[in-house]
Every structure is written in structure tokens, then in C-alpha cells.
Amino acid sequence: MVSIRHWLALGVATLVHQTALLAAPAVATIPGMPPVIDPTNLYSETQAGKLSPVVANDLARVYVPNIRSDDVYVIDPATQKVVDRFKVGRSPQHIVPSYDLRTLWVTNNAEGRTDGSLTPIDAATGKPGAPIQVDDPYNMYFTPDGKSAIVVAEAHKRLDFRDPHTMALQYSIQAPGCPGINHADFSIDGRYAIFTCEFSGALAKVDIEQHKVLGYLTLKMPATRFREIRVAPGKVWEPGDTEICTAKTGMPQDIRISPDGRRFFVADMHADGVHVIDGASFTEVGYIQTGIGTHGLYPSRDGKSLYVANRGSHRIHGGHSGGGGVAVIDFATEKVTAFWPIPGGGSPDMGNVSADGRWLWLSGRFDDVVYRFDTRSGAVTQVKVGAEPHGLTVWPQPGRYSLGHTGNLR
Numbered sequence: 571m572v573s574i575r576h577w578l579a580l581g582v583a584t585l586v587h588q589t590a591l592l593a594a595p596a597v598a599t600i601p602g603m604p605p606v607i608d609p610t611n612l613y614s615e616t617q618a619g620k621l622s623p624v625v626a627n628d629l630a631r632v633y634v635p636n637i638r639s640d641d642v643y644v645i646d647p648a649t650q651k652v653v654d655r656f657k658v659g660r661s662p663q664h665i666v667p668s669y670d671l672r673t674l675w676v677t678n679n680a681e682g683r684t685d686g687s688l689t690p691i692d693a694a695t696g697k698p699g700a701p702i703q704v705d706d707p708y709n710m711y712f713t714p715d716g717k718s719a720i721v722v723a724e725a726h727k728r729l730d731f732r733d734p735h736t737m738a739l740q741y742s743i744q745a746p747g748c749p750g751i752n753h754a755d756f757s758i759d760g761r762y763a764i765f766t767c768e769f770s771g772a773l774a775k776v777d778i779e780q781h782k783v784l785g786y787l788t789l790k791m792p793a794t795r796f797r798e799i800r801v802a803p804g805k806v807w808e809p810g811d812t813e814i815c816t817a818k819t820g821m822p823q824d825i826r827i828s829p830d831g832r833r834f835f836v837a838d839m840h841a842d843g844v845h846v847i848d849g850a851s852f853t854e855v856g857y858i859q860t861g862i863g864t865h866g867l868y869p870s871r872d873g874k875s876l877y878v879a880n881r882g883s884h885r886i887h888g889g890h891s892g893g894g895g896v897a898v899i900d901f902a903t904e905k906v907t908a909f910w911p912i913p914g915g916g917s918p919d920m921g922n923v924s925a926d927g928r929w930l931w932l933s934g935r936f937d938d939v940v941y942r943f944d945t946r947s948g949a950v951t952q953v954k955v956g957a958e959p960h961g962l963t964v965w966p967q968p969g970r971y972s973l974g975h976t977g978n979l980r
Contacts, residue, residue: 628693643956656698676698688701693965729765745765747786754766756973761777763778773825791817795843795859796811807892868921882917895916
């Protein structure tokens with residue numbers, strides 16, 4: 571039985587949120603961008619139960635791109651079984667939901683070659699279509715107004731803005747100061763994006779309206795970081811032994827904005843934690859240590875927590891059974907509230923949260939598996955997939971439109 575005290579507390583919390591919402595000024599977005607419903611929580615429309623009618627009848631599936639086997643595995647999340655598998659282009663990196671939620675794009679960047687492509691998957695049926703030749707599509711995003719797909723041409727330090735349906739080139743933005751440009755997130759009003767520069771330990775701020783780079787920011791390195799280990803069968807790694815951080819520069823990976831739109835959280839594989847960036851001033855204002863090889867970032871469905879995937883290695887090509895795990899950050903306090911280790915070690919990388927918020931699905935980059943974490947307890951199960959799984963996506967997801975990556979919906 572639920573106590574009267576519980577209901578009173580719930581009522582007070584609701585009243586406080588409604589008061590804050592009324593006090594928050596409306597967000598003046600760029601033309602064509604859908605309105606921000608809740609300025610205090612830009613993830614409000616991605617909560618459990620808010621599936622768009624567009625995706626309501628889509629197959630519930632987890633799509634896993636495998637870099638070295640050049641294929642996509644399809645998992646039924648209800649049974650945790652692989653139910654389909656199909657070949658795609660060379661070096662598939664991420665599965666990216668389209669702005670209109672109708673297509674899941676496989677970004678095949680053909681690493682080290684010139685025959686990159688995008689393979690469309692019908693979101694309703696889960697079946698692939700004919701690939702489109704595109705230069706070096708390591709990752710892909712969509713402008714908040716839906717007018718352009720942004721193909722992240724990592725090897726060329728370039729952002730290619732393309733028609734979101736045909737992928738015909740519209741224009742490009744050069745980012746010469748951002749080697750390894752790869753992941754991004756957008757400001758609450760859609761006016762700028764911040765991209766991570768993996769190979770220079772920096773960030774690039776890009777003006778979406780003026781089509782130009784506004785500046786670069788070099789990230790600060792901590793004095794110490796965690797010591798890499800290989801986890802024995804049946805054992806788990808927990809945050810413990812540290813060493814002097816000998817890395818001169820960071821290796822930033824995923825980036826995600828705070829619910830109120832003021833700060834950006836940046837995962838850093840060399841720093842073993844998350845840099846906190848003030849978006850408006852483009853300055854670093856904090857750092858949160860989370861685990862070995864910090865890599866992927868995913869907000870919880872209620873917008874209160876940030877799940878942080880720590881890949882278990884400081885290296886781009888790490889070994890299996892590393893000290894990987896998931897840290898949980900509270901957005902409000904910017905503190906780690908839990909750490910979920912993997913028995914026997916592992917390498918959690920990219921993924922997303924299930925539509926109901928119950929499960930966090932992540933690829934096991936160096937262990938050729940997919941992990942499913944219970945977001946209530948941290949318990950984890952595994953599914954065997956292809957060679958070197960990377961940016962998997964869970965489908966369908968709640969939200970009105972997609973900004974790209976493995977499901978950055980708003």
C-alpha cells in the first residue's frame with residue numbers, strides 16, 4: 571500500500587516542477603525547429619510512454635553494427651536472441667535514426683578506403699535497402715530544423731551537410747583544428763553544436779545558422795586516472811587502483827547536453843571521466859571521474875540520470891575482459907551515484923536505453939557481445955554478436971524527432 575506521506579511528497583515534487591516550468595522563459599529556437607516543451611528538461615518528450623504515432627507499430631529490435639564483420643545483427647529484446655543478420659558496407663560504425671524516425675541509417679565509413687556508404691533500414695520492417703555512396707560517413711546527425719543530415723567525415727576533418735532523404739550534398743564545413751571529429755550534441759535552442767575532436771583532446775563549437783566553426787577548446791587532463799587490468803573469470807572490476815595520468819591530451823568521445831541546456835558532458839577515454847562544459851561561454855567548469863576508458867553517454871528516460879559507458883581500456887584497440895562498466899551520474903548534483911561492473915570484465919561502448927527505460931543496451935566492443943543492463947539494479951546479461959560491435963541502437967524510442975547518433979531524440 572502506498573502511504574499518504576508518499577502521495578504528499580509526490581504532490582509537492584509535482585508542484586515544485588510546475589512552478590519551475592512556469593518561471594522558466596520560453597526557448598527561442600532556430601526557425602523550423604520544434605518548440606522546447608519543458609525548458610527545465612529538454613528530454614521531457616523522450617520519457618517512457620511518449621512513443622510517437624510514427625513509430626508505434628515498428629518492430630521492437632536492437633540493431634548492432636559490427637565493424638570487422640561488415641554486417642548488422644538484429645536482436646529481439648524480448649527474447650535476447652539474434653533474429654536476423656545482413657551484410658552492409660565496409661566498417662559499419664553506427665545505426666542512426668533519421669530525423670523523421672522512418673529510417674535507420676547504417677554509417678559504413680570504409681575506414682582507410684574511399685568507398686564509404688549509408689545503408690538504409692526500414693524502421694517498420696527492419697529490412698535493409700540499397701546503399702547510398704557517401705564519403706567517409708563515420709557518424710551522422712541532423713540539424714534541429716530537419717533540413718540537413720550532417721555526415722561526420724572524420725578522416726577529412728569535415729562536416730558534410732546533405733539532403734536528409736537523398737543524401738545529396740548541400741554544403742560542407744571544414745574543421746581543420748578538429749582531427750578525429752566524430753560525436754556531437756546541440757544547444758537547447760538549436761543554434762550551435764559542440765563536436766568532439768578525438769585525436770587532439772579538444773572540442774569544436776559550430777554555428778548551425780552561420781555554417782562556421784566558432785572556436786576550439788582544449789580539455790584539461792586529470793593528475794591521475796585508473797590503472798588498466800584484465801578481469802579474471804567470475805571477478806568484477808570496481809573503481810580502485812589509480813596511476814599518474816601520463817597522457818598529454820584527452821581522447822573525447824560521446825557528448826550529451828544537460829536537461830536544462832546549460833552544460834555539456836564529454837566522455838574522455840584518456841581521462842577516465844566526464845568533462846563538464848558551460849555551453850554558452852564554451853569553458854570547462856568541472857570533471858567527474860567515472861571509470862576506465864569513458865566512452866558513451868545516455869540520459870535516463872526521466873531525464874534525472876546520465877548512464878556512462880566505460881570501455882575498460884585507454885586504447886582504441888583494447889583487449890577483451892577489461893575493467894569496463896557503467897557509472898551513473900545524477901544530473902542535478904553531477905555526482906556518481908552507482909557503478910555497475912561486468913562479471914569477468916568487458917568493454918561497454920555505444921548503445922541506448924529501451925523505450926520504457928528499464929534496460930540499457932550497449933555494445934561490447936572488444937568482446938564481440940552486446941550487454942543488457944537492468945537500470946534498476948545494474949545486473950547485466952550478454953548476447954553474442956559479430957566482430958567488433960560498435961554504435962548499436964534500440965528501436966523504437968520515445969521522442970518527436972531525432973538529432974542522430976544512436977538515438978539522440980528530443
